[in-house]
Amino acid sequence: EAGVTQFPSHSVIEKGQTVTLRCDPISGHDNLYWYRRVMGKEIKFLLHFVKESKQDESGMPNNRFLAERTGGTYSTLKVQPAELEDSGVYFCASSQDDLAGDNEQFFGPGTRLTVL
């Protein structure tokens, strides 16, 4: 079974440009999370989808970030306009929706974003 995939693996853009990151969760996983690691810092939560609904977006840094999950499958994270401080590695994770379980989050390999 395929794991969580993310595209692109690496993106280099200039300040002010727009970038869209994509995440394909494991098939059947209703929960989808976005996290970000800025250089030298810890991985930080951005937001959580349950199917197509935003369950928790408390970690989104500002309104330049827009996440969508149309149809409850893949998700996109758009940064517009990008700023220098947005550089980092963006991770996506997915988990099952199982009321009986402690649901492991499976992480993708991340998208490394560099804003020049």
Added chain:
Amino acid sequence: QKEVEQDPGPLSVPEGAIVSLNCTYSNSAFQYFMWYRQYSRKGPELLMYTYSSGNKEDGRFTAQVDKSSKYISLFIRDSQPSDSATYLCAMSAGGLTGFQKLVFGTGTRLLVSP
């Protein structure tokens, strides 16, 4: 103050050594305590998790949680060069459907030399 504190290392040990990795935290609401391993250019991979206080063992790995001290540990016995990676602690208050959002430490880089 960060919610989770973790020594970034690097921690260098010879093959066969016992490794101790630790995190402290400040949020009393945390109920789930996880250890992830991350190899270079890869995503974090869950090693093991513990619910509330106590110990958990899985092969060469043992996780300990002391909620009274807000302190968690991961022990690796008979360390191998293949254990060389960054080890991240993560915690969650949990929710209706599992872990919910995770709060990570910065990660400790471990180097095991042959």
